[in-house]
Amino acid sequence: MPSVTYLDNNATTAVAPEVVEAMLPYLREEYGNPSSMHDFGGHLAKHIDRARAQLAALLGAHPDEIIFTSCGTESDNTAIFSALETRPGKRHIVTTQVEHPAILHQMEFLQKKGYEVTFVGVRPDGICEPEAIREAIRPDTAIVSVMWANNETGVLMPIEKIAQVAKERGVLFHTDAVQAVGKVPIDLSRVPVDMLSLSGHKLHAPKGIGALYLRRGTPFKPYIMGGHQENGRRGGTYAVPSIMALGAAAELAARHMDAEREHITRLRDRLEAGIVERIPAVHLLGSREHRLFNTCTVSFEYVEGEAILLLLSEHGICASSGSACSSGSLEPSHVLRAMGLPFELCHASIRFSFSRYNTDADVDRVLEVLPGIIRNLRRISPFTPPALLEA
Amino acid sequence: MAWDYSDKVKDHYLHPRNVGVVENANAVGEVGSMVCGDALKLTLRINPDTGIIEDARFQTYGCGSAIASSSALTELIKGLTLEQALKITNQDLARYLDGLPEEKMHCSVMGREALQAAAANYLGKEFVHQEEEEFHTVCQCFQVNNVTIENAIRENGLTTVEQVTHYTKAGGACRNCVPEIESILARLVPEKKEEPKPEPPKAATAPMSMFRRIKIIEETLENEIRPALHTDSGGLELIDVSEEAVVVRFTGRCHSCVQSAVTLEFIQGALEKALGQPVRVREIK
Numbered sequence: 001m002p003s004v005t006y007l008d009n010n011a012t013t014a015v016a017p018e019v020v021e022a023m024l025p026y027l028r029e030e031y032g033n034p035s036s037m038h039d040f041g042g043h044l045a046k047h048i049d050r051a052r053a054q055l056a057a058l059l060g061a062h063p064d065e066i067i068f069t070s071c072g073t074e075s076d077n078t079a080i081f082s083a084l085e086t087r088p089g090k091r092h093i094v095t096t097q098v099e100h101p102a103i104l105h106q107m108e109f110l111q112k113k114g115y116e117v118t119f120v121g122v123r124p125d126g127i128c129e130p131e132a133i134r135e136a137i138r139p140d141t142a143i144v145s146v147m148w149a150n151n152e153t154g155v156l157m158p159i160e161k162i163a164q165v166a167k168e169r170g171v172l173f174h175t176d177a178v179q180a181v182g183k184v185p186i187d188l189s190r191v192p193v194d195m196l197s198l199s200g201h202k203l204h205a206p207k208g209i210g211a212l213y214l215r216r217g218t219p220f221k222p223y224i225m226g227g228h229q230e231n232g233r234r235g236g237t238y239a240v241p242s243i244m245a246l247g248a249a250a251e252l253a254a255r256h257m258d259a260e261r262e263h264i265t266r267l268r269d270r271l272e273a274g275i276v277e278r279i280p281a282v283h284l285l286g287s288r289e290h291r292l293f294n295t296c297t298v299s300f301e302y303v304e305g306e307a308i309l310l311l312l313s314e315h316g317i318c319a320s321s322g323s324a325c326s327s328g329s330l331e332p333s334h335v336l337r338a339m340g341l342p343f344e345l346c347h348a349s350i351r352f353s354f355s356r357y358n359t360d361a362d363v364d365r366v367l368e369v370l371p372g373i374i375r376n377l378r379r380i381s382p383f384t385p386p387a388l389l390e391a
Numbered sequence: 392m393a394w395d396y397s398d399k400v401k402d403h404y405l406h407p408r409n410v411g412v413v414e415n416a417n418a419v420g421e422v423g424s425m426v427c428g429d430a431l432k433l434t435l436r437i438n439p440d441t442g443i444i445e446d447a448r449f450q451t452y453g454c455g456s457a458i459a460s461s462s463a464l465t466e467l468i469k470g471l472t473l474e475q476a477l478k479i480t481n482q483d484l485a486r487y488l489d490g491l492p493e494e495k496m497h498c499s500v501m502g503r504e505a506l507q508a509a510a511a512n513y514l515g516k517e518f519v520h521q522e523e524e525e526f527h528t529v530c531q532c533f534q535v536n537n538v539t540i541e542n543a544i545r546e547n548g549l550t551t552v553e554q555v556t557h558y559t560k561a562g563g564a565c566r567n568c569v570p571e572i573e574s575i576l577a578r579l580v581p582e583k584k585e586e587p588k589p590e591p592p593k594a595a596t597a598p599m600s601m602f603r604r605i606k607i608i609e610e611t612l613e614n615e616i617r618p619a620l621h622t623d624s625g626g627l628e629l630i631d632v633s634e635e636a637v638v639v640r641f642t643g644r645c646h647s648c649v650q651s652a653v654t655l656e657f658i659q660g661a662l663e664k665a666l667g668q669p670v671r672v673r674e675i676k
Contacts, residue, residue, distance in 0.1 A: 304428060306454035310404060323428070323454070331564050332428065344425040380410050380458060382432035382450035383425055 005365045008318040009202075010151050010179060010295060010353035015245070016204035022248035023206070026241035034238045035229060044240055051247025058250040059196070059213055060187035067212045067230045068243050072178040072199030073102035075212040076145075078223035078234070079174040079195040080106055083143035084115070086219035087172070090142035092116045096128045096157075097338035099147055100176055102197075104334070120146075125287035126155035126339050134165045143172040148180035148196075152322055152335040152351060153286035154295025156184065160191050167192045172218070178202055178210075182253035183261075183292055194218045200242065204355070205249035209242035256356065264354045265293040267363050271352060272296050274367040279374050280388055283345060285336065294354040297322075299345040302384040303377040308350055311373045317366055322349040396455065397489035403459035408466050411448045418473075420509030422501055427533050427560070429453030429498065431461050433505040435468075437513055442472040449505075456495040463487050464502040473510055479503065480546050481558070496558040500543055529571050532564035537575065544579050548636070548673055552576065581635075581669065604666065605632045611665040612639075616658055627658075636671045637662060 006014070032041030034048050052063040059066075069075045080093070080103070093110065095103055097119045107117045118136040122128045128146060137144065144166040149156050159175055166173035174195040180186065181196075182203030188196065195218065200209035214220055214233070226235015253260075275282055281301040300308065305323030312319055322333030323346070331337075332346035341349075352366065378384040396404075416434035423430030429452060436446040447465040451458050463484055468476040481499035485491045491499055529537050543549060543558040552572050556562045562569050599607075609629060617627055631638040639658065659672040 302425075302452065304453050304457075307404065307458060310401075310455040314405060342426075343428070347425070347428045380407060380450060381452040382421070382430060383452055 003316055005315075005317045005362045007352040007354060007358065007362060007366065008320050009355040009358075010154070010351065011320055012201045012207065013204045013355050014357055015201075015206050016249060016252055018252055019205055019245045019248045023241040023245045026244050030240070032240075034240060035227065044238075048238055048240065048243055051243045051250075054247035055211060055250040058181065058186070058254045059198075060189040061213055062216060064231070065188075065213055065216055067214055067233050068239070068246070069210045069212055069224075069234060070208055070236075070239070071210040072100075072176065072197050072202075073210075074223070075197030075199070075210045076100070076102040076174075076176050077106055078212055079197060080110070080143060080145060081223045082195075082219075082221045083172045083174065084110070085221035087142040090140050092118070092138050092141045094118050094120060094133060094136045094141055094144040094171075096120045096122060096146055098122050098126065098128070098150055098152075098335040099145070100151055100178065103145055103147075103176060122155075122338050124340050125290075126150060126153045126285075126335070127287055127290060128157050128162070130158055130161040130165050133162050134169070137166070137169045137171055141169075141171050143174055145174040145176065148175045148177035148186075149184065149292050150286070150335060151179050152333055152349075153297045153339075154179070154292035154353070155286045156180070156290045156292065158290075159193070163192045179292060182250070182257070183294060185257065188213060188215070200246040200249060203249050203253050205245040206242060209239060209246045211246065260356045261293050264356065264358065267358055267360065268293060268296050268352075268354055270360070271363045271366060272298070274363065275370065278367060278371045285339070285341065285345075285349060296352045296354075297349055298352075299341070299349040300374050301345070301348065302381045302388070303374060304347050305349055307377055308348075308373060311377070312350075312366075312369070315365070315369045317369065320351050320353075322351070323347045394456070394492050394495065396459075396492070399463075399487075399489045400456055400459040400491065403462040403488065404455040407449075407451075407458050407462040409448045409462065409469075410450065412450065413446045413448045416446075418509040418513035420505040420507070420512060422504045422508055423453070424534070425452055429457045429501060431457070431501050431505045433461070433464070433509050435509050435513070437473055442474060444468050444471055444473060444476055453498070453501075454495075456491055456498040457501065459488055460484055460491070460498040460502045461505075464506065468506065473513065476506060477510055479506070481543070482547060493554070493557045496547070497560045500539070500558055504539065529575075530559075530561035530563075530568045533560040535559050535561035540572065540575055541579060544576065548671060550576065550580050581671070599666070599668075601632070607665050608632055608637060608662060611661055612658075615661050615665075630675060636673045638673050638675055640675055 030044060032044050034041060034044040036042050052066045056063040056066050069078065093115060095107060095117065111117055120128055120132045120136050133144060146157055146162050148159050163173045172194045175193055176197045178197060178199045179202060181198040194215045196213035198211050201207040220233055222233050224235045229235060229238055272284060275298055283299045285297040285299055305321030309319060309321050322336050332343060336346040336349055379389060413434040413436050416436055418435040418437055420433040432450045434448050435444050438445050447469050449461040449465050451461040467479055467487055481503045484499040484502050485496060526536055526538055529535055529540055540555060540559055540561055543555065547558055549555055549558060552562055552569055555572050562572050612627060612629055626642040628640045628642060630640050655672050655674055659670055662670045
């Protein structure tokens with residue numbers, strides 16, 4: 001295996017060395033339970049408080065508005081479950097067609113249970129219009145859930161406006177901000193979001209830790225029922241090492257956000273310019289203006305995405321695809337289809353997603369091998385116009 | 392999702408054999424489409440005197456296993472007569488590649504279909520099984536017809552809708568055709584039949600006990616099948632006998648032989664004759 005060029009940071013990120021350091025004491029000597037009466041465990045409650053404050057600071061939230069969970073999916077599921085439990089009689093949910101499976105599959109389950117769900121569409125650039133959300137809200141709507149940034153395209157939704165629309169209509173608003181937290185500035189003291197999901201492993205903390213932001217005063221019912229942890233809002237022994245890791249990762253993200261934006265934007269733009277320059281018949285997908293600075297989603301005509309990924313992988317390059325074949329289903333990306341992209345371009349989409357650890361050498365590597373891979377696959381494809389091969 | 396591809400599959404998608412179009416091709420088969428996510432164009436030059444496939448090339452749009460299946464197909468059929476080539480099943484193709492993930496078996500089915508289309512083209516027939524009266528499209532999303540589904544069920548011993556989707560893609564998107572796939576399965580798979588099985592010809596006597604069934608199967612394998620296989624340096628083990636199926640394992644040369652699906656048919660025929668009732672023979676590796 002050649003050395004790895006990791007450009008799949010929307011899937012997961014490397015754990016930051018600083019984060020590993022922050023965890024280690026809690027994997028070794030500080031193994032106590034923060035809920036214990038004795039000091040050995042009990043003093044760790046203060047450490048948890050510190051991590052909670054670090055994460056709250058990243059979001060412009062109060063520490064008591066943070067509930068630690070096991071992952072983004074649990075946070076999403078909890079938010080929807082709690083909204084329905086605390087608003088009995090309201091049987092309708094508004095969400096979008098481009099949400100993460102953590103939301104979409106829960107919606108399918110709820111539909112079977114008799115709830116009604118409106119899946120609002122998006123524009124060809126991937127953006128969900130606040131007005132479309134307004135029109136979908138009904139008197140019996142319990143909650144609106146719209147992601148902050150899309151995982152496949154990086155497209156940023158107009159969350160401030162959508163949250164405002166929900167507030168005006170008196171409906172709870174949840175956002176899956178798993179891809180946005182740590183990358184875009186989020187100030188929940190200003191944006192009327194009621195609940196927000198995030199995941200540690202997308203911002204250089206380990207897998208297995210997430211959080212749900214719950215605005216003060218929002219009615220809540222726990223999804224995981226157990227002990228009195230998290231102020232009775234989420235049962236389960238505190239995952240001390242992981243919580244400390246998420247706190248450290250949040251502080252790192254807050255400290256470096258501006259510098260990272262500059263560094264990563266430059267790399268991403270170099271990659272896109274290089275691809276467009278070197279490879280004909282390509283399409284950059286999603287809004288140019290309103291998207292995460294780390295994500296590049298591109299589609300190559302006449303070839304199929306899984307084949308591109310397999311050949312990239314041979315060169316040690318990690319990316320991902322919206323193609324059907326790579327997803328384990330037979331249908332290509334629901335996100336790209338909701339944007340109205342033709343099936344053949346959905347099958348051929350590749351996502352490169354950057355982190356702070358990427359360098360110019362990573363971009364060089366992709367630009368070195370990708371044109372040859374696309375040329376070879378187009379040579380194999382029966383649909384490639386001969387003129388394109390000569391070009 | 393990372394697929395567990397065999398080294399041979401990897402070798403064929405990293406280094407596909409026989410890419411391109413045969414000059415002066417006299418047989419062309421095209422299946423699939425860009426919308427569906429995979430497509431294969433197969434061109435052959437067949438010697439009109441001998442019927443031998445002298446050259447075979449392919450162009451494929453699709454995932455790694457689609458490219459590998461196409462490449463393997465061209466390798467397998469070159470030098471065979473068209474008649475021999477048409478006996479190759481999708482299972483033979485998958486076996487040649489040291490197996491495909493079940494979700495990817497439709498790639499091997501596509502290879503076989505392209506070959507049938509090319510043969511029909513060579514013989515001057517339009518390929519859509521027009522000789523079959525009841526030919527029609529079952530799955531609109533992936534444009535899969537009933538004949539493709541029926542062949543996949545028969546040749547691969549499929550019993551569930553999920554398997555049919557893995558092998559043909561039918562039912563993999565909107566799922567509107569699932570009831571029709573279920574009814575095709577009910578018609579073709581004996582244990583799925585709603586009405587009782589028709590009486591086997593010799594069932595006038597008492598129903599056969601499992602002991603007697605196993606005994607007859609063992610005797611037939613020993614006296615009729617194994618002698619024939621040994622001449623080919625191959626052997627056969629009986630693994631299991633149930634109401635539904637007889638399970639065997641090939642050993643020696645037969646294990647890797649691309650024609651062993653043909654051998655399965657041969658075994659099935661011999662067992663049906665000896666038992667006087669329909670039997671399904673399955674192979675495990």
